[in-house]
Amino acid sequence: METYTSIPEDLKLAVLEKVKPTEAERKILTVVQEELAAEVTAAAEKLCVSDIFVKMVGSAARGTWLSGTHDIDVFISFPEETHRRDLEISGMAIAREVAKHAEHAEDRHAEHPYLNIVFKGFDVDLVPCFRVASACQLKSAVDRTPFHNEFVKTHIKGREDDVLLMKQFMRGGGVYGSELRTQGFSGYLTELLIIHYGSFENAVKAACIWRPGQKIDIMQHSEMGHTEPLVIVDPTDPKRNVAAALSLDRFCMFIDHCREFLANPELKFFFSALVLPLEDKELLEKLDSRKSSQLAVVFKTPDVVEDVLYPQLYKMEQAAAALLNEYDFSVIKTGVWSGKPETVIMLELISGTLPNVKKRIGPPVWVREHSEKFKAKYEEAENVFGGYIENGKYVFEIQRKYPTAKGLLEEQLVNCSLGKQVHQSVSEGFEVIEDAEVCRLKDPDFRVFLRKWL
Template identity: 25%
Template sequence: MDIINKISPSKKEREAVNKVIDKFLKKLKSRLKECELLIGGSMGKDSWLSGDHDVDIFVKFPKGYHKRDISKILQERLKNIKFNLVHGSRDYLQINKGNYLFEIIPVINIKKHEDALNITDVSPLHVTWVKKNAKNHNEIRLTKAFLKANNLYGAESYKKSFSGYVVELLTIYYGNFNNLVVEASDWKEPVVIDIERYYKNKKELLTNLNKDKLSSLILIDPVQPDRNAAASLSREKFNEFIGLCNRYLRNPSEKFFVEKKFDLNGLKNKYKKYDIILLKAKELEGKEDVVGGKLLKAFNYVKERIIKEGWKVKEANWEWNNEVLFYYVVERKKLSKDVIHFGPPKKLSEHVEQFRKRWKNYRVFNDTYHVYVKLKRKHRDIKPSVKNLIKDKYLKNLVKDIKVK
C-alpha cells in the first residue's frame, strides 16, 4: 500500500528527529542525574506519523521520592528553560523547540502497576509492553492515519475517540490494519477484548470490572487488568468507526487516510439549497482538554439556539487546527413574523392568572391545552439571528472571541 510510504517517517526524517531528541535528552540528564529518562508516546513506541514531532519524555524518579512533590522538583531543576506548566493529576511541563513539542512528565519509577502513586506512573509500562509486542509498526501507523483522517483519533473529553494506546493495542491484537477493519465492521456492543487473558470468560470480566469503566468497547489494559483502556470512547464514536470500516471495505482507497481540510466551496456545492453559517472562534488559554471541552460546548450551544429559533440544521461540524471553525448547514427559509410563547396548561387556573398578569399588554390565546401569547421576532433571517446570538454572555465564558466569517 503506497500510503505507508507517505505516512511513515523517512530515514532522513528519523535521523533529524533523533538528533534533536538526543541533544534535548543530554540537556535534561545534566539536570536530573538521579532519574531515568524514557521516550514515551508514539515516538517512543515507533508508531509516529511523518511530520508529527510531539515527544513525550518520562522523567522516572527513584522510588525513594514517593513522598516528595516530584513535579515541583522537576520545575525547579528546569527553571532556566522556558516551559509551560500543564495542570493535571500530576503537573507536567511543555517545552516548544521549533516544530517540536516536548512534554516532560514526572513519574515514580515502578515495575508493576500496583506500585503506582499516580495514574501517570503506569504510562511507561505501556511503552514497554507495546515495544515488546508490536510486530509491524507500519500497521499501527495505518490504523492511526485512518482514524486521524476521519476525526476518530484522540481520547480527550471533547473528542471521546480512540487514544494512541488503544490504536496500538487493537492493531497488535488483530495482527494488522486490515484484520482490524474486517473484524470491526461487524462489531456489536459491548465488544470485549482481553489481550493477556486475565479473566476466564466475559462474565467474570464484566463482574469484576468497575461499572464506571464499562463502555461500548471494553479493552482490558494488558499491564493493568482492572482498567478499561477504551473507557473514554463514546458510543457515538464507536458506531462511527464501525460505519467507517464498512465504507472502506466496500471501496478501499487512499482517500480514507488523508486528512480532509475544511472546504467551504465544496460544502456550498453540496448544499446549494441551504444557507451555510461559518463562525470563526478564538480559543481561551489553558489545558487542551479543558479548552477543547469549552469549544465543544460553544459549538453545541450555537447549534441548539439555531434549532430553538425555528430552523432545521442539516449538517454541523467544527475543527480546531490553526484556527477554530464552526459551520452549520441550515434550511433556507424566512421565519414567521411572530413566535408563540406558551404558558401553563389551561386547567391550572392559578398559574394561568399569573401568566395573564405577566403578559397583560398582550392578547392571551388558548389552544387545546395551553394559553399562549404571540411575540414579534427580532430576526426572521438566519445570519442576523446568529450575529445576535453570538453576543450571548454564556459564549464569552467559552471562547475568547467569536464572529461570523
C-alpha cells in the same frame, strides 16, 4: 454479510512508502534521544538529584511513529516514595536545565507540571513521574506510560508496520488522536488493536461488525462494567479503559471507514483529499439552494490550550441548540470552528424567524380552578391576539417574546451554562451574523470548514 477481498499488498506498500520512517530518519531520532538522555542525566548530577532514571516512551521509543511526526516523550522517573512537591520541583528543575540547550521551552500542565521543548527540531515532552511498582498503583496519571511502553515493546515485535498502517488509516478517516478536540483513537489504543487482532487487515475486518459495548480484554483481567462505546481494558491496569476518550461518533466513523475501505481498498482512505476553501460565490449559491437559516456566533478565541477550549466549545454548541429549541426554533445541525483570533459556533435552523404569534395551550375547561386562573391571566395580559377553546382546552394566541433566533441569542446566550473561559470571552462581546453575512468571515481554514458544513 458482505464478503470482502483482502487488502492488496501493493496498496499497503504504497502507504508504508509514505509513512514509514527511513533509516536516516530513524538514525537521527536515535541520536537525539541519546543526547536527551545524556542531558537529563547531566542536569540531575549538576543539581545533585540522585536516583532518577531517564525513560524514552511513546511511539518514538517503540518504532511506531509516523514519518514526519517529530515528538519524543522523555520521562524522568523518581523513586515512588518521593513527595509530589519534591517531584515537581526537582523534575521541573532538571527539565529547565535541559531546556537551556533547546530552541524553545514552554510550561505545560497535565495532572502535574511538565516541560515541552523544541530540541534540534524535535517536539519533546520532559515529564517527571513516579517509579511505581505497577501501573495500577499509580500516584499520577502519567505513571502508567512506562508500563505501556514495556507492554507494547514486548508484544508488537514484527507488527510495527501494521501499527503505522492503522495510524495512517485512522488519520485518513479523521479519527486519530485522543485529545478532547478529536475524541478519537490514541496511539496506544491503536497498538493494542494490532496486538489483539494480529494485523491491520484483521483489525479492519473485525471493526466492520463492532457495536457499542464492544470489549477487548487482552489480559482477561477486568471485572469492571463500562458504559463507553468501546472498552479496551489496559493490559497494565485492569481498571482503566484505554478507549475512554473515544466518542460514539468517532467510534462509528471508524466502523464506516473500515466498511467503505474493504469494499473498495484505495489509497484515498489513508490520505484524505485536500479540501479547498469555499468561495463567496459558492457560499451564496449553497445558501440559496438549501433555503435554511445559517447563524454564526462569533467571539474572540480564549487563550487556553485545546484540551481546555474544545470541551467548552462543544458545551456551548449544545447550550445554544437547547436555548433555540426551548424557544421553538428547529435546529438542523450545529458545528464548531476555532482559529485565531476568532471562534465561530455555526447553527443551521429550519428558519431563523418565527411568527409574532405563539400558541399557549392551557388546562382542560373542566379542571375548573386551573383553567379559570389560566383564562384570567391571559384575558388581562397585553399583547394577546385572542383566545378560544380547542379539544376541550383553553388556548390563547400570545405575542412571541423572541421572533428571531438572532435576537434570542443576542439576549440570552450569556445566561446559558458555558465553560469558564468561553463564558468570559462571550461576556466581553460576541456577534451573531446571518446567512449571506457569513461571507464576512474570510479565514481560509474557516472556509474549508464551511465547504464540509454546507
